[in-house]
Amino acid sequence: NAGVTQTPKFQVLKTGQSMTLQCAQDMNHEYMSWYRQDPGMGLRLIHYSVGAGITDQGEVPNGYNVSRSTTEDFPLRLLSAAPSQTSVYFCASSYKGTPNSPLHFGNGTRLTVT
Amino acid sequence: DAKTTQPTSMDCAEGRAANLPCNHSTISGNEYVYWYRQIHSQGPQYIIHGLKNNETNEMASLIITEDRKSSTLILPHATLRDTAVYYCIGLFSGTYKYIFGTGTRLKVLA
Numbered sequence: 001n002a003g004v005t006q007t008p009k010f011q012v013l014k015t016g017q018s019m020t021l022q023c024a025q026d027m028n029h030e031y032m033s034w035y036r037q038d039p040g041m042g043l044r045l046i047h048y049s050v051g052a053g054i055t056d057q058g059e060v061p062n063g064y065n066v067s068r069s070t071t072e073d074f075p076l077r078l079l080s081a082a083p084s085q086t087s088v089y090f091c092a093s094s095y096k097g098t099p100n101s102p103l104h105f106g107n108g109t110r111l112t113v114t
Numbered sequence: 115d116a117k118t119t120q121p122t123s124m125d126c127a128e129g130r131a132a133n134l135p136c137n138h139s140t141i142s143g144n145e146y147v148y149w150y151r152q153i154h155s156q157g158p159q160y161i162i163h164g165l166k167n168n169e170t171n172e173m174a175s176l177i178i179t180e181d182r183k184s185s186t187l188i189l190p191h192a193t194l195r196d197t198a199v200y201y202c203i204g205l206f207s208g209t210y211k212y213i214f215g216t217g218t219r220l221k222v223l224a
Contacts (some may be wrong), residue, residue, distance in 0.1 A: 033212070035214070042201065042214045042215050043214040044159075045212065045213060048211065092212075096210070100163075105159070106157055107157050107181055
């Protein structure tokens with residue numbers, strides 16, 4: 001049982017490049033979400049999903065796309081990277097349908113856009 | 115969703131109880147209060163949550179005021195490993211928008 005797995009751990013992009021941050025969970029959680037954390041700041045919600053085929057925007061969705069084709073995976077796409085997207089990205093999941101299921105976080109992807 | 119406010123930072127002596135306050139004056143009746151902590155740059159870790167009653171687990175205790183406008187997380191015997199940023203968040207039952215604030219940076223002193 002690996003929990004929430006994020007890949008890659010580190011990534012450097014040039015402005016304008018695109019990439020996909022991967023997130024996978026093996027706990028059969030229906031809820032998954034993406035956060036970004038800028039240096040010295042708290043976490044801000046980018047997008048979330050309550051099940052396969054369902055996604056919704058969080059606090060800071062601009063510049064990011066998501067899709068949820070399977071329960072296990074929730075990739076985050078940067079279509080045209082900008083320096084303002086330099087951040088640490090965390091994926092989290094929980095069991096849908098009950099508030100008594102806490103979020104499980106991955107270890108993060110550290111992204112630098114130059 | 116309830117907006118939560120927390121002090122920016124706190125210090126606590128090792129072995130003493132750490133009491134971390136959280137104000138959530140806009141919380142509604144169906145909104146749970148969750149506490150997480152983040153050590154260094156790792157992913158946040160769940161600590162405890164509650165709705166109305168006080169809660170206790172192996173990590174901490176959560177005291178929620180009767181009017182539910184504030185709560186306190188208690189680490190009964192703080193250790194150096196409890197040095198972290200602690201986040202208090204509110205979550206509507208049936209919604210999934212976990213909104214984190216900036217948290218409280220707790221430093222446990224030897």
